[in-house]
Amino acid sequence: MISTLLSRPGGPDDDRTPRLLFGADYNPEQWPREVWEEDVRLMREAGVNVVSVAIFSWARLQPGPDQWDFGWLDEVMDLLHANGVGVDLATATASPPPWLTTAHPEILPVTDRGETVWPGARQHWRPTSPVFREHALRLVRAMAERYAAHPALVAWHVSNELGCHNVYDYSDDAARAFRQWLRARYTTLDALNHAWGTAFWSQRYTDWEQILPPRLAGSHPNPTQQLDFKRFSSDALKDHLRAEREILREITPDVPVTTNFMVMGGTKGMDYADWAPEIDFVSNDHYVHPGPQDRDELSFSANLTSGIAGGRPWFLMEHSTSAVNWQPVNLAKRPGELARDALLHVAHGADAVCYFQWRQSAAGAEKYHSAMVPHAGADSDLFRSVAALGRTLESLAPVAGSEREAAEVGILFDWASWWASEQDSHPTSLLDYRQEALDWYSALLALGVRADVVTTRADLSRHKVLIAPVLHLVPAELAKDLTRFAERGGHLVTTYFSGIVDENDHVWLGGYPGALRDVLGIRVEEFGPLLDGDSVELDDGTAGGLWTDRITVTAEDTEVLARYRTGDHAGRPAVTRRPVAEGSAAYVSTRLGVTGLTALLPRLLSPAGVGSELPAALRGRVEVTVRSAPGARFLFLVNRTDDTVPVTGLSGELLTGTAGDDGHPVLGPREVAVLRQSV
Incomplete structure (x- = not known):
């Protein structure tokens, strides 16, 4: 599905040939109109064919309760389509606008200590707030009705990184929803009391209204209560995902729906294996955490994303071209790491490689987060590396649509x-x-x-x-x-x-x-x-x-x-x-x-009887991953070292990578080669 998104009827590309998608989050509202023309020119130069738009645009799209401003987005959609770029259109519900939180502060999350999470950053909303849900779904419906027939639209992007900052809310809304969830799970208070072991510490409940989320307590809260609250919190976000999805499917049944997961170290509040059946294709965001296992963790997370997707191709919605802005020390990527990181995701099943973001912001909390077009502009090593990756992904078009081959x-x-x-x-x-x-x-x-x-x-x-x-x-x-x-x-x-x-x-x-x-x-x-x-x-x-x-x-x-x-x-x-x-x-x-x-x-x-498929000289130095399609296997060979590694003992057509004098691939430091084998 992902590899053919651009070729849907009326889409930005009439060519039905599968290809890998390449692009970024695009935030044109941060820039004056004259920059947009340069953006699409550089997108063509880099080989960009898809962008995610309107992720944090609610305040711009709806300046007030009964005010709408779609004109700028209409123009952006038209411009992208005219330049052959498809749009993964976000529902823009990730962060409510100031007018909404001012009028309805009851939508703001509450911590376990009873503290309100105030506006000023992002995702300041309760997953169980009926007021937030009403306003969010009104926006979703307005966007779906306006862009249903737009030829640039290739997919819907529900919210953004659901639960990244608001997975656990302890508000009264959450308490009511938690009790409803528990009634559905246990039916009777006797069953709940047994499951929670409430005979301990005199916790037996005699009325559903007595039950609260595991707010700040004098000692350790009931462990099963904690576990069930984690389950409930994941389900509450999943329920919001479903609510937005149902409107999109009602109005645009032929446009696939996704949302970006965060399968990476430290993000554990959302049970993505449980969420995956709710969307048309799995998408993921991943950022490298520097350390001795940094690229192993990238490989692990990409591999797990493939597992969540059932081995089918998935969409890498966000990663970074170089440094991020939110780690204690934000290291720039070394030469070769931009391409290696991207291709390692492709090796594990990604049919789309996208970044946060297209153009590096001049203001805001993420202005020091790298992008495809850095502050230095297109005349930079970073943008040249981006364009080179675009050419590499184009050469890997035969891989598109293939699935990861099961390992032993x-x-x-x-x-x-x-x-x-x-x-x-x-x-x-x-x-x-x-x-x-x-x-x-x-x-x-x-x-x-x-x-x-x-x-x-x-x-x-x-x-x-x-x-x-x-x-x-x-x-x-x-x-x-x-x-x-x-x-x-x-x-x-x-x-x-x-x-x-x-x-x-x-x-x-x-x-x-x-x-x-x-x-x-x-x-x-x-x-x-x-x-x-x-x-x-x-x-x-x-x-x-x-x-x-x-x-x-x-x-x-x-x-x-x-x-x-x-x-x-x-x-x-x-x-x-x-x-x-x-x-x-x-x-x-x-x-x-x-x-x-x-x-x-x-x-x-x-x-x-399980061992390595690699020749002995490559073991530990090269990671091998296999994607397969009818008649072909694609071997991704990833150099795990900072040394040059000659590849011998493996045959196939070299789709990307460097060939040595003997015709076999030679992996430079941090390089990737892809071999196609006929089967």
Whole structure:
């Protein structure tokens, strides 16, 4: 769908040939009219074929309750269409205008401390406010009716980064909506009291009106109340997404609808796996966080986005050409990183590469955020790099529409476990769910082994090995699914603090790891978290931190792969594996980090016969990702290093990249090559 957006009937391009989309958020209202002509000229020069428009334009489009100003947007839409640029048109509801918040301050969010979140930034609205919903949907209807037949319109962009700043609202509106949500989930107060364990601390409810969001309390709020509020908050935003989408589908049924997710480190309030079925194609925003695993995290997030999209192509709605403005130190990208970052997303299924934003702002909070056209203008290395990327994406048109080829290894990522495992009153506050998953991913990259990051909604049977790090929350049905996976020949790997609670955050009794205890053939009586900075040594030469378990082997066929050499559990099992029918189930009881996991993984992968598809000389230095279409495979080879890496042992037509004297690709520092293989 994404690769053919521009070719819809009446659209900006009558050519039906799929191609990759390239563009940015475009904010012409920030600039005088004479700049717009230069914008479209430079867009043609750079190969831009799609832009997102009107994302933060509510105050300009609707200057007052009964005032509308669409003239400037009409002109922008016409100008873009005349220059062959399609428009992903935002509904402009991301930030309410000053006249609305002045007239209706009751739409403003409230923190758990009872503080009002005032206007002055963005996203200052309650997801459950009926007043906000009324005004937002009025705007959506006005825009849909005005632009339904405009030939530039190729997609609708609902709001923007829903929940980025307002995912948790503790207002009275939220309290009422939370109670309605709980009634739908539990039906009776008895069921709710059981799920929340309200016998503890005299919390039993006798009337629905007694229930509140988990506002500031004298001690730790009820853990299931917290977990349910996280579920409710994600659902409240999803409900707003649906409300806007329904109007768009009513008026423009042939125009696809999306909204931009934020699958990247630290953004965990929205269950995107649950949201994905609500839109016509998945879109994502991603920004690199500098650090030792920065590009591994980019790859992980792009991979997870593909998993959320079910392996189908998706839309990279925002990333940065260079520095951002919101990190403590905002580093410019080094030569080659602009293209590598973009193509790494394409490798993991993106059929569109877009940036925030087209032209770097001269004023406002994001004026130091990089753009496709920087403050220095078109006569700059940055813009020349942008134009070069446009040419590269054009050469990769054959990739458009292809899907990611399933890997033999899957890493299971689960929002409920993320939320529940990091709540308060746990054995340690140092646990980082996403980091543990990323460490396993980095270790597989270091070994040159392809892996898919998948959700619990995926078909797990597609993988030979399924790694489920810190799968803390395991309902009974999921436990059965994982057991069946192993019994039918799959190889399950899980870790410390997995299988501990059910969907109500109630502990599975009888010993840990609870719901997974039988399939693993082990039992743990008490957790053994470590103090920050402490570590233990294992007899295989690795070292663990954060956590240990006092493991008792309960099944005769459970094999001990490694034991603790130091610490309170010295001599006891640290890593185990049990044969299960045609497969196996393994358990890793400590945080080994990337180095330790890289050493351990070959032993865990061996029973499945899984290894690297790369020649030995490339493993760890090159990331390989495969997209496939009828008759063709596309191998993306990404240089993970700052050195030049000759590529040998792989054949195919070089679509992009540098060929050496022998005809094989040569990857310069931070470069990407794409090979097309016939199948």
